[in-house]
Amino acid sequence: MRSEHLQPAEKAALERLISRAQGNTGQSRSVADFLLAWWNSAECGKYDLTTAWGVDDDIVDDMCVVFRLASRSHSYPDTLGYGSQFEAIVREWRPELIRG
Template identity: 60%
Template sequence: MFEMTDEEKAALDRLLIHARGDTGQSRRVADFLLAWWNAEECGGFDIAATWGLDANIAADVVIVFALAVRAGGYPDNLGYGPQFESIVRDWRPGLMTQ
């Protein structure tokens, strides 16, 4: 079974909190997370969007990107399905009816 490091879990948890906000940074974080969740339906992620993030948030994005690569799977495989579904409801509500 795959296990996240404490650093990876903390970074992902912080990004999930940021994605629940209603700021431009929240939108960028949500876009990043949803690209991992399902890029085909939720949209990809423009790496230049990180330029609009605070340094600490961008550092968490880097950690979570490495986590996604290392895990070789989707966030629901790590037990984060409900949290990502919540982000879809907040940022891609049109996908909830599909």
């Protein structure tokens, strides 16, 4: 599945979360943790659902949409065309995982 096969609401929610994850706030960290758990939980870490308690409702709504997307698509974000964006999130929030 490629990004052009995403439903418009899924694409919009995912792109908003990617943008949020590129910030430098506590909420940005929570969003990054959520997204990276989808991409590679073995290396990037799991996501504790109670972390969402500190996130605004609109962000949680987007997380729910993306959770459904991940379940429906049976795909990782890089196979949906978002590999470079997720690599940027890793560089920001998991620099120790960068192989140089």
